Amino acid sequence: MKMISILGATGSIGTQTLDIIREHPSEFQLVAISIGKNLELARKIIHEFRPELVSVQDYHDSNTLKGEFPNTKFTFGEEGLIEAAVFPSADILVNAVIGSVGLNPTLQAIESGKTIAIANKETLVTAGHLVIEAAEKNGVALLPVDSEHSAIFQCLQGEQDKNIERLILTASGGSFRDRTRKELEGVTVREALNHPNWSMGAKITIDSATMMNKGLEVIEAHWLYNMPYEKIDVLLHKESIIHSMVEFHDSSVIAQLGTPDMRVPIQYALSYPDRLPLPTSQRLNLAQIGKLHFQEMDVNRFRCMQFAYEAGKKGGTLPTVLNAANEVAVAAFLNEKIRFLQIEDLIEKALSKHDLIKNPDLSIIQEVDKETRQYVNSIL
Numbered sequence: 001m002k003m004i005s006i007l008g009a010t011g012s013i014g015t016q017t018l019d020i021i022r023e024h025p026s027e028f029q030l031v032a033i034s035i036g037k038n039l040e041l042a043r044k045i046i047h048e049f050r051p052e053l054v055s056v057q058d059y060h061d062s063n064t065l066k067g068e069f070p071n072t073k074f075t076f077g078e079e080g081l082i083e084a085a086v087f088p089s090a091d092i093l094v095n096a097v098i099g100s101v102g103l104n105p106t107l108q109a110i111e112s113g114k115t116i117a118i119a120n121k122e123t124l125v126t127a128g129h130l131v132i133e134a135a136e137k138n139g140v141a142l143l144p145v146d147s148e149h150s151a152i153f154q155c156l157q158g159e160q161d162k163n164i165e166r167l168i169l170t171a172s173g174g175s176f177r178d179r180t181r182k183e184l185e186g187v188t189v190r191e192a193l194n195h196p197n198w199s200m201g202a203k204i205t206i207d208s209a210t211m212m213n214k215g216l217e218v219i220e221a222h223w224l225y226n227m228p229y230e231k232i233d234v235l236l237h238k239e240s241i242i243h244s245m246v247e248f249h250d251s252s253v254i255a256q257l258g259t260p261d262m263r264v265p266i267q268y269a270l271s272y273p274d275r276l277p278l279p280t281s282q283r284l285n286l287a288q289i290g291k292l293h294f295q296e297m298d299v300n301r302f303r304c305m306q307f308a309y310e311a312g313k314k315g316g317t318l319p320t321v322l323n324a325a326n327e328v329a330v331a332a333f334l335n336e337k338i339r340f341l342q343i344e345d346l347i348e349k350a351l352s353k354h355d356l357i358k359n360p361d362l363s364i365i366q367e368v369d370k371e372t373r374q375y376v377n378s379i380l
């Protein structure tokens with residue numbers, strides 16, 4: 001039996017992780033969760049799974065729940081996230097919270113020896129060097145949940161690093177894949193939230209529409225697979241059937257395929273190195289699909305991806321700025337304070353204003369993250 005703690009249990013990845021735990025009650029048990037503000041869903045989760053610890057974003061909300069569930073321990077805020085992340089009886093932490101708020105809990109969970117199933121890509125983007133260093137130091141496994149990174153992980157089973165030629169991340173193109181830049185000018189939040197293949201949380205769906213999601217994933221792949229940026233390519237593949245590929249130096253390419261269903265990579269991270277059945281996942285029928293499409297990525301059309309490659313290659317504190325500026329800009333777009341194309345303008349301004357600091361430690365990362373958020377908020 002593996003004991004599971006989930007940060008972001010009420011979100012898209014969080015609830016699909018709960019589906020997997022529900023599907024395999026003799027394999028997994030939920031012991032701790034964190035939630036943000038969705039108390040209604042939290043109540044259902046507590047009723048069904050009876051976790052020992054629940055961390056809630058706000059103090060007031062944690063008190064409300066405490067009155068309703070006297071046998072559950074409640075905590076709150078950033079300290080609460082850490083408490084859930086290091087919960088003593090948990091073997092695996094599923095980090096499915098959104099944003100760089102996931103960084104410190106991840107580092108603490110690594111220090112306490114937890115296996116990390118990482119969905120929260122912002123943590124790896126903002127401070128990948130710290131996360132990888134801590135994982136190596138503590139002998140802790142970082143298991144990818146993001147579909148592309150899980151695909152690469154699966155392609156690499158039994159392979160040696162020295163034989164890898166390049167990683168090929170596939171990109172659906174997001175909600176606006178068939179629109180020109182001109183046609184992006186007046187797009188609405190509702191249109192942007194309509195991803196063609198995946199049902200996901202709001203922030204990542206907007207990231208997918210700007211192609212920042214793929215940019216963040218390039219940086220995530222750099223850290224997870226110790227791969228130079230020159231050897232990480234992105235290929236447009238509108239069906240999201242091939243989740244990513246690895247090319248080896250003998251010219252072989254290994255790909256991982258499947259219908260778009262995040263429960264598959266979540267389950268693989270939880271069951272690794274084993275595989276468990278998932279009968280409710282739709283089987284891939286290539287004959288029925290008939291054709292798969294591929295197209296070269298246009299970085300002029302998707303500027304956010306270009307920013308991400310540049311920030312990743314220069315390194316230091318630039319990826320922190322990229323991520324923090326993006327988080328603020330996407331929230332502003334979702335709140336209808338800015339237009340869609342202003343997201344990339346704000347990120348570009350934040351990046352060009354910043355003086356890069358090399359090898360930043362946690363306190364510098366946190367300071368740069370805070371300053372960037374203040375700056376972008378001040379120019380909205």
Ligand SMILES: NC(=O)C1=CN([C@@H]2O[C@H](COP(=O)(O)OP(=O)(O)OC[C@H]3O[C@@H](n4cnc5c(N)ncnc54)[C@H](OP(=O)(O)O)[C@@H]3O)[C@@H](O)[C@H]2O)C=CC1
Pocket residue numbers: 007008009010011012013014034035036037038039057081095096097098099101119120121122145146147198199200201202203204262
């Ligand atoms: N959704 C997907 O299919 C995929 C997601 N990912 C990555 O996984 C992560 C989660 O994404 P997703 O599940 O879509 O996101 P959601 O927005 O659906 O869920 C986010 C979760 O985090 C909680 N939360 C948000 N802000 C805070 C905060 N400040 N403090 C504490 N908790 C907070 C939310 O709580 P509440 O709702 O209660 O307010 C919710 O439980 C992201 O990093 C994303 O990029 C990667 C690949 C695929």
Ligand SMILES: CC(=O)[C@@H](O)[C@H](O)COP(=O)(O)O
Pocket residue numbers: 146147148170171172173174198204207208209213214262
């Ligand atoms: C499901 C998943 O992993 C998302 O990150 C997905 O990849 C988004 O799709 P695109 O960014 O390719 O549109």
Ligand SMILES: [Mn+2]
Pocket residue numbers: 146147148217
């Ligand atoms: Mn992905």
